[in-house]
Amino acid sequence: MIEISNLEKSFDGNQVLKGISCTLETGKCNLLLGGSGTGKSVLLSCVVGLMKPDLGSITFDGTVYTNSKVDIRQEIRRKIGMLFQGSALFDSMTVAKNVEFPLQMLTPDMSLEERRDRVEFCLKRVGLENAGNKMPSEISGGMKKRVGIARAIAPNCTYLFCDEPNSGLDPATSIKIDELIAEITHEYNITTAIITHDMNSVVGIGDHIIFLHQGKKLWDGNKEEILNAQVPELREFIFSSSLVRAAKRVEEEDGPQGLEHLAAEPLSEV
Numbered sequence: 001m002i003e004i005s006n007l008e009k010s011f012d013g014n015q016v017l018k019g020i021s022c023t024l025e026t027g028k029c030n031l032l033l034g035g036s037g038t039g040k041s042v043l044l045s046c047v048v049g050l051m052k053p054d055l056g057s058i059t060f061d062g063t064v065y066t067n068s069k070v071d072i073r074q075e076i077r078r079k080i081g082m083l084f085q086g087s088a089l090f091d092s093m094t095v096a097k098n099v100e101f102p103l104q105m106l107t108p109d110m111s112l113e114e115r116r117d118r119v120e121f122c123l124k125r126v127g128l129e130n131a132g133n134k135m136p137s138e139i140s141g142g143m144k145k146r147v148g149i150a151r152a153i154a155p156n157c158t159y160l161f162c163d164e165p166n167s168g169l170d171p172a173t174s175i176k177i178d179e180l181i182a183e184i185t186h187e188y189n190i191t192t193a194i195i196t197h198d199m200n201s202v203v204g205i206g207d208h209i210i211f212l213h214q215g216k217k218l219w220d221g222n223k224e225e226i227l228n229a230q231v232p233e234l235r236e237f238i239f240s241s242s243l244v245r246a247a248k249r250v251e252e253e254d255g256p257q258g259l260e261h262l263a264a265e266p267l268s269e270v
């Protein structure tokens with residue numbers, strides 16, 4: 001579990017995080033939800049260690065990260081897997097080499113054979129067992145996200161941070177990627193944090209949702225609770241989503257269907 005306590009961050013007098021306290025729970029998909037410019041990326045950057053907060057603390061499974069010694073911070077960072085918005089694959093390396101890269105960096109004691117086995121295992125886990133020799137330019141956006149996930153989990157990460165994993169994907173592919181992240185989170189009991197403004201993700205994989213608005217946490221809860229939340233800013237956010245508007249129209253015309261029903265349509269592989 002990651003505990004974030006009273007986090008504050010300003011840029012040139014502009015306060016972006018205004019005393020955020022929340023937990024990112026183990027074995028759950030923790031969604032950082034909110035509109036543009038509400039501080040989701042800054043919050044995650046502070047947690048990952050790419051930015052230093054002005055105030056507050058971050059604790060990873062009982063170990064304080066903020067202001068601790070370099071070796072403690074490095075040890076925690078080694079346990080973090082990142083899935084970047086644009087997948088951020090190395091274009092000049094094959095898919096397999098991309099997945100092997102963090103193993104070469106982080107686990108120098110691993111033998112070549114162990115590394116190859118781990119790459120094979122991770123590619124299989126994300127459904128890309130036959131794509132190892134392909135170049136990133138030869139695969140689809142959904143496949144690139146899968147490679148990004150395989151690369152993130154390759155060094156046996158304890159924490160997985162995903163920056164808008166659905167960006168640039170069509171809705172069906174987005175749902176499959178969400179489902180894969182959720183499966184991996186639950187299967188390996190990883191603490192996963194996902195930046196999103198996608199209501200599809202909320203109703204699909206929102207084990208724990210933290211709603212940010214103008215640098216403050218206004219609400220947290222799960223996907224079953226969110227539709228009944230009585231926070232005006234959250235309600236406005238939810239009910240401006242095209243998914244929820246479509247569900248409401250269906251409900252008005254055909255009776256109650258439920259948002260989960262819309263999100264649970266069977267999909268083909270991507």
Ligand SMILES: Nc1ncnc2c1ncn2[C@@H]1O[C@H](COP(=O)(O)OP(=O)(O)OP(=O)(O)O)[C@@H](O)[C@H]1O
Nearest residue numbers: 011016034035036037038039040041042043195197
């Ligand atoms: N390095 C920086 N220097 C100055 N201001 C910054 C910096 N990084 C972020 N900001 C400001 O912090 C605010 C929050 O940005 P942030 O990227 O966290 O929003 P967000 O919720 O992730 O938005 P989006 O969903 O659009 O990505 C914005 O006003 C942004 O301009």
